[in-house]
Amino acid sequence: MGVRVWCDGCYDMVHFGHANSLRQAKAMGDYLVVGVHTDEEITMHKGPPVFNEEERYRMVRAIKWVDEVVEGAPYVTTLETLDKYNSDFCVHGDDITMTADGTDTYHIVKSAGRYKECKRTQGVSTTNLVGRMLMLTKEHQQRGDMEYAVDRRCSQDMSSDASTKSPWTGVSQFLPTTSKILQFSNRTEPKKTDKVVYVAGAFDLFHIGHLDFLEKAKELGTYLIVGLHTDPVVNRYKGFNYPIMNIHERTLSVLAYRCVDEVVIGAPYSVTKEMMDHFNVSVVCHGQTPVSPDLGGEDPYAEPKKEGKFVTVDSGNMLTTEKLVERILARRFDYEERNRKKEAKEVAAYEAFVKSQQNEKPS
Numbered sequence: 622m623g624v625r626v627w628c629d630g631c632y633d634m635v636h637f638g639h640a641n642s643l644r645q646a647k648a649m650g651d652y653l654v655v656g657v658h659t660d661e662e663i664t665m666h667k668g669p670p671v672f673n674e675e676e677r678y679r680m681v682r683a684i685k686w687v688d689e690v691v692e693g694a695p696y697v698t699t700l701e702t703l704d705k706y707n708s709d710f711c712v713h714g715d716d717i718t719m720t721a722d723g724t725d726t727y728h729i730v731k732s733a734g735r736y737k738e739c740k741r742t743q744g745v746s747t748t749n750l751v752g753r754m755l756m757l758t759k760e761h762q763q764r765g766d767m768e769y770a771v772d773r774r775c776s777q778d779m780s781s782d783a784s785t786k787s788p789w790t791g792v793s794q795f796l797p798t799t800s801k802i803l804q805f806s807n808r809t810e811p812k813k814t815d816k817v818v819y820v821a822g823a824f825d826l827f828h829i830g831h832l833d834f835l836e837k838a839k840e841l842g843t844y845l846i847v848g849l850h851t852d853p854v855v856n857r858y859k860g861f862n863y864p865i866m867n868i869h870e871r872t873l874s875v876l877a878y879r880c881v882d883e884v885v886i887g888a889p890y891s892v893t894k895e896m897m898d899h900f901n902v903s904v905v906c907h908g909q910t911p912v913s914p915d916l917g918g919e920d921p922y923a924e925p926k927k928e929g930k931f932v933t934v935d936s937g938n939m940l941t942t943e944k945l946v947e948r949i950l951a952r953r954f955d956y957e958e959r960n961r962k963k964e965a966k967e968v969a970a971y972e973a974f975v976k977s978q979q980n981e982k983p984s
Contacts, residue, residue, distance in 0.1 A: 623651030627708035629694045630656075631663050633670040634750055634826065635680040637805070637870060638742035640877035644804065645739035646712035647686040654706050655687050656694025666696055668962065669955055671751070671948060676829045683832055685879035697726045700733055714741035745870065750826065753865050754946050755953060802869075805876040807883070811844040811901065819902045821848030821888050821921075823855040823942070825864040827874040830940030837934045838906040839880045846900055847875050848888025858913040865946070891921040897930070906934045910941060 628646045632639055632655075647653040657677050663670045670677070674692070682690045695702060698711050711730045715738045730736040811817050818841050824831050839845045849871055855864040864871065872884050889896065892905055905925035915921050925931040 622707070624649070625652045625654060625706070625708045626650035627698070627703055627706060627711045628653065628655045628713065629658070629691075629698055629702075629711070630713075631658050631667065631670060631747075632677050632681050633663065633672055634747045634828075635672075635677070635684070636745055636747070636750065636827070636866075637873035637877060638745040639681075640684055640686070640805070640873070641742045641801075642712075642714050642739050643684055643686045644877075647688075649712060649737060649739075650709065652688045653686055654689045654691060654708055655681050656691040656698075656702070656706075657681055658696055659693045662696045668958065669952065671747070671945070672829070680829060680832060683836075683878050683880065685877065697724070698730050700729060700735065703730065703735060710735040710737055712737050712739055714739055750865060751949055753862070754949050755957060802872060802876070805873050807876075809882065811882070815844040816842035816903045817844045817846060817901050818842035818904045818906060819846045819848065819892070819897070819900060820906045821850065821885075821890075821892065822907075823850055823859065823864050824871055824875050825855065825859075825866055825942045826945055827871070827878075828940055828942065828945055830936065830938045831875075832878065832880075833938040834908045834934060834936035835878065836880050837936050838904075841904045841906065841932060841934075844882045845880060846883045846885060846902070847881055848885040848892075849875065850890060851887045854890055859943075863942070865942070891915045891919060891923070892925050894924050894928075897925065897928070903930065904932055905930050906932050908934055908936055 626646050626649055628643060630639070643653065643655065657674070660670055660674045672680070678690055678692050681687055689706075691706060703709075703711060711727065713727055713736070725731070727736055818838050820835065820838050824847065835845065835847070849868055852864055852868055856862075866874065868886060872886050875881055875884055885900075896902075897905070902925075905922065907922060912921060920926070922931050
């Protein structure tokens with residue numbers, strides 16, 4: 622049967638930080654069970670979720686390290702829950718999660734010795750991403766000389782907004798490393814017998830609309846390559862402060878899903894014959910969103926159309942990143958209040974932790 626590992630959470634606006642914790646948890650055992658909380662529970666303890674529970678269940682199921690999803694998992698992790706799903710232990714990040722009254726949601730399994738910790742991915746959280754939207758900031762984007770840069774420093778480093786005191790949900794900058802990208806990569810080349818499908822876009826704030834589209838695209842072949850445009854290119858055709866996530870954050874977010882086999886980081890906006898030949902592409906897909914012309918006014922899909930390789934895919938889902946941001950801005954006060962309360966709870970918990978550590982030091 623092997624070692625069964627349990628994780629649980631809200632998994633709201635699922636991002637590469639969630640995926641990285643699940644990757645680490647899976648590495649601690651053989652089979653990963655993930656419990657996802659209901660909208661009602663999240664609203665009671667944290668405030669309203671951005672995505673509804675059905676969307677969140679679906680997003681978590683599609684992450685490549687997840688073997689099973691438990692819908693409506695309790696907010697406080699109990700021994701009964703672990704036993705019901707034959708899980709040996711629970712894994713959570715080294716940040717803190719609390720109920721509405723400030724109780725550690727993992728205190729029961731910790732006391733029973735059935736709890737393990739993984740490293741939280743610094744520089745990203747749902748709170749952080751919502752904050753970027755509300756502040757209309759562009760500091761996270763990779764521009765100029767940094768457009769294609771991959772940082773080789775330790776990704777645990779972070780730079781925080783000075784007004785933020787919580788070490789867990791600070792408005793911070795994710796620093797990518799080549800090793801982190803390799804951890805997310807499948808590391809498999811397409812076989813000669815594979816039918817390669819290519820799609821390109823921003824895939825910003827990876828959401829259920831993106832997932833539905835990519836899974837439909839994958840059905841047209843056996844190996845799916847996703848081309849990601851750089852931040853300045855995305856900003857040119859989307860405007861405002863898009864993309865909300867920089868190119869390296871978007872790379873890891875896309876790589877986390879099992880339908881994706883490979884990612885081209887900084888893909889050219891126009892799909893060229895050379896690129897299709899290089900990757901042996903049989904099909905080039907685009908969804909039903911409008912296509913902006915390239916800088917010279919050319920259709921970016923002119924070449925695949927000429928070769929009869931272009932297909933328009935109807936994912937059956939009309940959600941776009943812009944509509945997702947509208948969802949959040951329409952409830953701006955609710956999310957600002959949610960972020961404020963979460964920050965206050967974490968600051969209080971962190972200060973209490975620091976005080977306890979100081980009290981334990983020999984005088």
